[in-house]
Amino acid sequence: MSDRANRCGANCDRMVHACRAIPSASLTPVPCWRYTLVSQCRTAKSLGQLGVIYNFRHDRDRTAEIAARIEADHEVSQGWGGGEANLDIREKGFVDATRECYELNTTRIPTNLSRIGDLKDGDLLVMPHMPKQGCVSIHVVDGSFPECYRYEPEDVTHQNHRVMVRQSFGMGGEISARHVTLAEYHAQLRWLRLPVLPIPQYGAEFETIVRRMEVDATAEFRPSALDEFLLGVAVELEKLFIKRVRGISASGGDISFEKLCERLLTANGYRVERRNQYDGVGGDVDLVCKRMRGNTSIFETGEVTLFVQVKKHGDMSDAEGVKQVVAMQRAQPDADGCVMSSADGFTAEACSLAKRHGIALLGKRDIFQLAMQVLADLFEQ
Template sequence: MAQKAFVFRTSDEDKKWLAQELFNGTLRQGWGISGTSLKSNDSEISLEKWIPQYIAAAHVHWQTEVTPEQAAKRYGILRPMLEVEEGDLLVIPKMPTWGTFTVCEAATGYSFDERDSKERDGYDDFRHTISVKTDSMKRFGHKANEQSRVMASKFRAYQSAINRVWNTEAISAIQSLFMMPSDESRIAVETVLQEQILPDLTARYIEKLISLGPKEVESAVHLMLEKCGYEIAEVNHYDSEGGDADIIATRSLPFLSEVCQAVSKLYVQVKAKSGTDWNDVAGVKQLQKITEGEIAPHHKILVSTATEFTTECKVMAEECGVVLVNGHQLLAQLIKYI
């Protein structure tokens, strides 16, 4: 059977533990609390049976009300894990650090970790798993070589949690990288920066950014978008029904804009918060509401200086197509463009 390739995206907030698990032979995927297995007795659970199980589990573990439509979308996102077989190649972006990625070989197909959370470092989530061959791990910086640059350039096309790779150039790059030695020197430098230096610096500068006040944070995002080539079409746009966008920005698309006036349109909500914003889901709801009826292609972005988003927010954001940008990511982009 032909070797398949997949791109797996994992939680940024839990990266340290997930990296530890990966290098011990287990690739874990989120939205996997108790009671949400995709299989029962080695047989796939149907969508019709899985939906009520997921809704009940989300209510118990996340205290979140999930609609059947949202559960169905979640099933569709997770289901490609069932296609993974022994020998398939898996690519994990931002693993073990932001500027790197890991390529490895699957040892088995999908399984669900039923163990008590006490046996899993206290985690109840991330029970969807693929066993990987620990001696197959290859790690690369984005610019380590020609093939890693090709792969890094393709990541934008694979934004879902689990992505089957069909692009022939991407597949060729993955297969070539799998045959190469790891870029360990880059990994060592990235690890020191990411784990020992950047966390303290980032936290310090995020607090300084927050101290400027909400309007100034919004102005910084405004300026960053302009530096990226966007035109600010409107600010503080809101309706009387709960919809709100702090910034609406547009950018002409090369070639297309010359023949059909095509533009990229962003609806941006900006929040100046510290730590975890426990009401962050409100920003997703505001963006979803304000774009109801919008027929032109657009993107919705929730930018927050908070270090992480709540589970409820992440669930709703993925269902509503809202991109989440946390404080660490915002700071990196501000430094890059301003």
């Protein structure tokens, strides 16, 4: 066993002794792979700042032995190593020698393999279909080239190129390439054919996974359902929508939050009768709307009035808007009331007062959902 493996073994022993000092109730059993390769290696060196992220292909016929090597020696293997030939990346003429050894038509593959020479401490190596089909594992490079690289001579499986890693995630099969976080990566995986390929466009996604697994050894990223994917897209759209909405004027002009609320109301069967109505004794609404009751039920006739207070807020909306609507309702008790806000939510006082008086509170998510209905209608036009 290598010195590196011996050091990791010693670290593992220390981790075991440390864990014995923790009450058993606080320990959650986890698969051996995850315990060995995430927990104990982090004891030796924290994850720290992450570097460049690479897609790191491997010979899938050798998956089992490559996985065993990761566990025993903390080395990931790369093929095209020449077997009994000396194709050390550090040697001059490596590219041409590799092309000749494998009788390649171009130098594309050996030139790509030369990227191993760019590896730095803390870079991430993403290995698709490791440790099994459909899974992904992530490995943190230990040291910068050439210290992180070793050439194993006379490896008859041609896995001569070895890269040292100090930490591995997902070697127990915890990370599915079909998890919603990796949906875009998985869709492009078939085109990522070269052995060592930088994939900075997916850096945020993989960093999210390793940061989560660093603090939670039981974290799993199983295959996601379509609904989960669609929900993730909706959340991203909501964030973008609310950001844009909060950047426009509160009122005045055609592009304002008040005009947006008008549009949402008219799209739901209301017509705006008046704007900016006051009663002089605390009542204040931005919009007075009406709708025929028959729009929802043939058994209800006549019109319903809706008092609307519009608040363009960024954090929380207080009870002021609710109080203004309640005051307006004193003169017209049969009118409905509503506060439409771009805020993240409403204060406890606002919620309590609204519940007591039957005032509808529409926050950012409600505004977003109503706006999506309007957008759908626009696309049909």
